[in-house]
Amino acid sequence: MNLLKKYSLKITNELISNKKETQKIKDFIINFKNQDKKALMINGPTGVGKTSIVYAIGNELKLEVLELNSSDFRDEKSLKSTVGIASKQQSLFFKGKIILIDEIEGIYGVNDRGFYPTILEIIDETAFPIILTTAEIDEEKLKGIKKKSVCVNLNPATNQEQFLFLKDIVSKEKIQAQDSQLVELINLNKGDIRALLIDIELITVSNKISQDLLDQLINVRNKKEAIISGLSKLFSSNNLKFNSELLNNFDADIIDTSKKNKSSIVFSNEDSLFYWLEENLPKINPGEISYVIDLLSKAEINKGRIIKTQHWRLLIYINYLLAASALMKDYNEQKLSLTFRSPKRNFRLWQLVSKRKTSILEKISSRTHTSLSRSNKEIYPYLKIMVKNNPHLELIKELDLNTEDIEYLSK
């Protein structure tokens, strides 16, 4: 079962909301030749469907979608050599395309230097529609692009729309779910359809939504607001004593001792302060990066020691170290209208991915007298090559790999 993939948008008729907006995007692409503005910017919160809609339209109009996202290099040179060239190419047998540049607010740092001026140039000269997506259209640095683009705002589907969507999925998948559980899930995810699907998959145990797992999920999410307010207090002081007292009274699971599995990366309690600091410190205090992360690292060692020895007094050192990590040398109050990003280590998505990989490793391990970790290091990489080169090998049958495994391996 992979709900996320199965129920992602394939054609725009399946849309559960934003139909008018989508039509606007479609019209823009169809009538591209007559447009004054050659780019279109889609604004909307995470998981609302920005990227999916573009792909669905591409699919319907038989246009190729050329995507550049935040995992690609997006500096001036790379941009010119990819999008720059693609936006001009006109082959004899005209096959249209859409150029999609995802998450444009996430562009910063040395490696993406020159992105903004370059993209403006490309927009002026493009022969194909350029679509940009963002969750933060009001950011200062997007102003120039905004001027040259048609803007479309996508809003999250209403709770009613999401409910009908979920109802349909659970009945198709034969998952037992109470209406109240679906409503809880919808409230929890605040319109993020992607997160919604991942959640359902995660808390479904033998075709039934488990109330236990659902409750756990709700607990985790409610902490988020408490943490954000805690973080803004932490960063708006420049005093170690104040910060450490704040942390002493801060009830946000600095430590989660339930996860003692040390072998894999511990992605436990994605909600804890640790992970919030980890995510936000490099952006807030880039000047002292190795110093502040060293503090986090030391705090983390203490955490490990507590888990091992149950010597809880070490917690006090964690508090001081974390408190100190939020102090800034070039402290300045204006800076502090900060927005905090939630931790990027996507715990839930990772679980799904690792489930698939673990099941493959188990299959290898059971046939080759090797442990899971050995299989991963010493056999898995080769299996990947073999499957990629020849997806009809005998050993696929032998290892009992299913189509999802094969797809995962050939990625």
Place this chain on the structure above:
Amino acid sequence: MLDSSIFIEKYRPKSFEEFVGQDIIVNRIKSFVENNNIPHLIFAGSPGTGKTTLALIIARSLFGENWRENFLELNSSDDRGINVVRETIKDFARTRPMSNVPYKIILLDESDALTREAQHALRRTMENYSNTCRFILSCNYSSKLIDPIISRCAIFRFKPLNMENVFAILKKIAKHENLKLEEKALELIFSASKGDVRKAENILQSCSSISKSISESTVKEIVKEINPKDIKNILEIALSGDFIKARNKLLEFMLKEGLSGVDIIKSIQSEIINLNIEDKRKMQLIDKCGDIEFRLVEGSDEFIQLEALLSNFVEK
């Protein structure tokens, strides 16, 4: 059991005669088996040198057809917790073996992955069941095992196979599989495998999935894919000053490959020497690797520690 199509299983030696390399060890073990009396054994040595294979051969030679009923294979790193190990062993050891050999055999793989406490518990278990069970502990480093265990066992150290041995193994497989294997390709497989037969056979099978006729360049291609450039790329991004991008890439890479923190540090450490920076700086970074590797062992969240390491590449 059906014949396997995975080389490392298909061509795993099934008798002492088929076994290649480790001659001295094989002879000693063979005489143990012929006298029908084997002590507890420790097989130490790097991966792919025949430890598991030899243990399987012992079981086959002692028990013949019924070897599976009298042989238990446990993995210390998977079957987490000594309690699981103890329960499983207890269940297995309770019944008498179905053969004229008076004991069963338990292979405890990667036994150096056990904690000290677990090893002490294991030692008790070994004593309690020594009448009905013989243990074979395989590990990479026998120094990680506690003295009381070592003193109860006969230790054998397995060495990486030499070129002659590896060539013989690969040539035999190539003949069976109708593969054309160039001499240069053979040499390259050997040097990439460093005497690890599992690795050598895996490389060979990967090559054979591309083409039946294997040249030096086919091997090069495979070896390149196995050692991806990602780590170097990540370090270069960090050196150029973009910490956030570097760490996002690192996270992505770890998830994609499912590697542990120590795996990553190993590759970072071996990559530093090839970076385009001053020697003094290289040494600083290598030193930091050691520091972080130690923290990794003490801490609980590997990624934070790796980030701390990565942030050292950014400044200065």
